[in-house]
Every structure is written in C-alpha cells, then in structure tokens.
Amino acid sequence: MHSKTLLASLLAPAAVSAVLNDLAVRAGLKYFGAALGEGAFQSDSTYASLLRDTAEFGQVVPENGMKWESTERTQGVFTYGSGDVSAKQAQQSGQVLRCHALVWHSQLPNWVSGGTWTVETLTAVMESHISNVMGHYKGQCYAWDVVNEAVGDDGNWRSTVFLDTFNGTGYLPVAFNLARAADPSAKLYYNDYNLEYNGDKTDRAVELVKLVQAAGAPIDGVGFQGHLLVAGTPSRSNLAAALQRFTALGVEVAFTELDIRHTSLPAPASAYATQGDDYANVVGACLDTPNCVGVTVWGVTDKYSWIPGTFEGQGDALLYDANFTRKAAWTSVSSVLAASATLPPTSTSSSAQACGSSTVYVTATATAQPVTVTVTATVTLSQTATTDPAAIQTLYGQCGGRGYTGPSQCGPYTAACKVQNDWYHQCM
Numbered sequence: 125m126h127s128k129t130l131l132a133s134l135l136a137p138a139a140v141s142a143v144l145n146d147l148a149v150r151a152g153l154k155y156f157g158a159a160l161g162e163g164a165f166q167s168d169s170t171y172a173s174l175l176r177d178t179a180e181f182g183q184v185v186p187e188n189g190m191k192w193e194s195t196e197r198t199q200g201v202f203t204y205g206s207g208d209v210s211a212k213q214a215q216q217s218g219q220v221l222r223c224h225a226l227v228w229h230s231q232l233p234n235w236v237s238g239g240t241w242t243v244e245t246l247t248a249v250m251e252s253h254i255s256n257v258m259g260h261y262k263g264q265c266y267a268w269d270v271v272n273e274a275v276g277d278d279g280n281w282r283s284t285v286f287l288d289t290f291n292g293t294g295y296l297p298v299a300f301n302l303a304r305a306a307d308p309s310a311k312l313y314y315n316d317y318n319l320e321y322n323g324d325k326t327d328r329a330v331e332l333v334k335l336v337q338a339a340g341a342p343i344d345g346v347g348f349q350g351h352l353l354v355a356g357t358p359s360r361s362n363l364a365a366a367l368q369r370f371t372a373l374g375v376e377v378a379f380t381e382l383d384i385r386h387t388s389l390p391a392p393a394s395a396y397a398t399q400g401d402d403y404a405n406v407v408g409a410c411l412d413t414p415n416c417v418g419v420t421v422w423g424v425t426d427k428y429s430w431i432p433g434t435f436e437g438q439g440d441a442l443l444y445d446a447n448f449t450r451k452a453a454w455t456s457v458s459s460v461l462a463a464s465a466t467l468p469p470t471s472t473s474s475s476a477q478a479c480g481s482s483t484v485y486v487t488a489t490a491t492a493q494p495v496t497v498t499v500t501a502t503v504t505l506s507q508t509a510t511t512d513p514a515a516i517q518t519l520y521g522q523c524g525g526r527g528y529t530g531p532s533q534c535g536p537y538t539a540a541c542k543v544q545n546d547w548y549h550q551c552m
C-alpha cells in the first residue's frame with residue numbers, strides 16, 4: 125500500500141528561529157523594531173549582535189543620535205557621527221530606519237531654547253535644521269518624527285520656544301511643510317507619549333492632526349510612544365480605540381518607543397507576568413488596527429535603558445533582562461504575534477519515496493518572505509498513518525497550553541511544539 129501522505133511532523137530541528145520581526149511581518153505589520161543605543165551598540169558585542177538580528181528586529185531608530193543636540197549642537201555646525209551609526213546599521217542589515225526627532229523642546233541646545241527669536245528668525249532656524257538633517261539622511265528614513273511632544277501632560281499645548289515664539293500652533297504646519305520639502309519620501313510623523321490613555325492629551329493630539337491637515341500641510345503618521353507602566357497599561361481594546369481615532373483621520377499609526385516599566389524594584393515574579401500581559405495588549409492593539417504599521421521597543425535589554433536614570437527605582441521595562449535572557453514579556457509578544465501570523469503562500473517542493481511501511485527521506489523547502497526555511501528530516505511513514513490536516517498546527521501557531529483545545533501536532537516544516545510557558549506552547 126502506498127501512502128501519499130507525508131507526515132509533517134518533521135523530526136529534525138528546523139533551521140528557523142521564530143522571533144519577533146519575522147512573526148510581526150507574518151502577522152501583517154511592516155516591522156518589529158528597537159531603538160539603537162549608540163554607546164551600547166559600539167561597546168557591547170552581545171547587544172550589537174542582537175540588534176543586528178533582522179529576524180528579531182526589522183527596524184532601528186537612533187535613541188539619541190539624530191536629536192537636535194546631537195546633530196546641531198552649535199548653530200550651523202552639523203554633526204552626524206552618532207546618527208550615522210543607526211543609518212549604517214539599517215543599511216547594512218536591510219532594516220527599516222525610523223528617524224527621530226526634529227522639532228522637540230527637549231535635548232534641544234540652549235542656543236535654540238534660550239534664544240530670542242521672531243517668527244521669521246525661528247522659522248529660518250527650523251528650515252536650516254530640518255533641511256540639513258533630513259537632507260543628510262534623504263531617502264533612508266522610512267519615517268521621521270517631525271514634531272515630538274507638542275502637547276503637555278495636562279492636555280494643553282506645551283509651552284516651548286516654538287509655541288511661544290509663534291504665539292500658538294502656527295509652527296506645526298511650518299515644520300511639516302519644511303520636512304516634506306527636505307525629503308519627500310519620508311513619512312512625516314507627530315510623536316508623543318500618554319496618547320495611550322485616550323484622555324485630554326489624546327484629544328489635543330487629534331486636534332493637532334486636524335489643524336495640520338486644515339493648514340494644507342502634510343502629516344502621514346502619529347507615533348504612540350508607549351512609555352507605559354506595569355499594571356497601568358490600558359486594555360487591548362482601549363488601546364486600539366485610541367489608535368483608531370487617528371487612523372480615522374487618514375494617518376497611519378505605530379508604537380514608537382514601547383517600554384513597560386515596573387514602578388518599584390525588585391518586582392515580584394507575578395509582576396513580570398503582568399508585564400507580559402501589558403505588552404501583549406499593546407502589540408495586540410496594533411494588530412487590531414489597520415494602518416498600525418509596527419511596534420518599536422525603546423531598547424533591547426534592561427541592561428541599558430533610559431528609565432532608571434529618569435525614574436529612580438523603576439525599570440526592568442524591556443523584553444530582555446540584563447543578562448540578555450528573554451523575559452515573560454518576550455514570550456507574550458511572541459505569542460500574540462504568532463496568534464496573528466500566517467504563512468504566506470509558499471512555493472513548496474518535496475520529494476519522497478514511500479512504499480509500505482518504510483523510512484523515507486523528505487526534503488522540503490518552503491520559501492516565504494522574509495525567511496527561508498529549509499528542513500531536512502527523516503520521517504517514518506506507517507501503513508496505517510492518516511493525517512487529518514485540521515489536526516496539524518502551522519508554523520508559529522499554538523499547539524498547547526492551559527485551556528487550549530486545538531491541534532497539538534505541528535506541521536508542515538515545523539520542528540516541534542515548544543513549551544513557551546504553561547499557557548502557551550508554540551510550533552517553532
């Protein structure tokens with residue numbers, strides 16, 4: 125009796141590592157990315173190799189290197205060494221480059237923030253800064269954060285040298301128009317924190333998008349920074365509702381600086397599980413929002429994070445601990461992405477000789493962007509074997525865990541059902 129059914133439970137370890145950017149792309153996002161800390165990238169090879177792993181991070185953004193104080197510390201003197209670290213890394217690995225940030229009140233040199241300006245002279249300063257910096261990176265940036273944090277914590281317009289000099293919001297369309305002129309290929313973003321709570325600050329940011337649009341200036345996206353708190357992160361549906369207020373205006377959205385910090389350290393183990401749920405809600409909200417293009421974490425490892433230096437006693441906000449071990453939050457993000465990930469149409473070639481009960485050698489190659497999975501495995505076919513396709517979970521799908529009732533067998537092209545935690549086992 126000839127069996128035409130190739131059992132898909134391939135036994136050899138597959139040459140694939142199921143990781144965040146791969147999963148995000150399979151789930152329909154453009155990228156899962158991270159901020160590149162310029163110091164750590166150049167001094168810590170473990171850090172650098174993780175950040176270069178495009179299966180994990182498909183996008184980078186300079187943590188500091190493109191900010192005003194890095195690029196034009198002295199008026200008219202432009203320095204790109206730090207920003208170029210991220211740009212070069214993105215180019216070398218084919219990662220998406222987010223560029224950050226142009227008009228922002230913080231990390232702004234004193235000559236700007238403390239200067240005495242008229243609308244005309246400050247416009248000239250903005251024009252010079254934006255055209256030089258965007259010009260230097262022209263064609264390389266998927267998106268630029270053109271205006272950062274223009275709204276105060278209370279939901280009023282933030283008093284800055286820009287708002288105060290213009291006596292109002294007139295600087296906003298000016299900035300976006302200058303940015304479009306400097307690099308027409310970059311998506312132009314407004315970027316801010318605490319938009320996630322859908323309160324007064326979110327209302328004001330909606331107003332910002334509308335007023336830029338009403339002025340006839342270009343705005344393509346809104347970045348939700350996502351600096352959030354463990355056990356203080358909104359639900360997935362509330363987060364999606366906030367995102368969708370902006371996509372309803374015709375702009376795309378992204379989480380651009382995601383980290384979810386413990387407000388007190390050391391935190392109990394249960395708080396790390398909660399942190400995982402919070403991360404899953406954020407990533408899930410992006411998945412639930414058409415035109416949410418990606419998620420960027422603001423750092424790779426708890427070893428290097430801006431948080432302890434800014435919020436004393438707080439931290440452990442990222443997906444990898446200080447020893448580069450994946451935390452529960454990593455598993456949660458991986459799981460929520462995997463739950464939405466599908467294998468794109470594959471070109472499949474397989475060959476087998478099967479007759480009776482025998483050992484056959486199966487070589488299967490599935491070509492699917494952005495990863496190529498090649499598996500060679502030894503499969504024993506039994507005369508009585510039957511394969512119910514419905515009982516086979518696909519690559520990256522769930523295959524077990526608390527309360528789970530679906531298929532527990534993995535295939536095709538899948539090595540094993542791997543225990544991620546007690547509630548999620550994944551084909552990978």
Ligand SMILES: *[C@@H]1O[C@H](CO)[C@@H](O)[C@H](O)[C@H]1NC(C)=O
Binds near residue numbers: 291292
């Ligand atoms: C600033 O704007 C306010 C209204 O927003 C206006 O009442 C005031 O006269 C303006 N000040 C100057 C100096 O133009």
Ligand SMILES: *[C@@H]1O[C@H](CO)[C@@H](O)[C@H](O)[C@H]1NC(C)=O
Binds near residue numbers: 445446
């Ligand atoms: C990292 O490893 C060291 C040495 O094994 C250990 O003492 C420390 O607790 C670890 N840190 C974390 C965050 O697990």
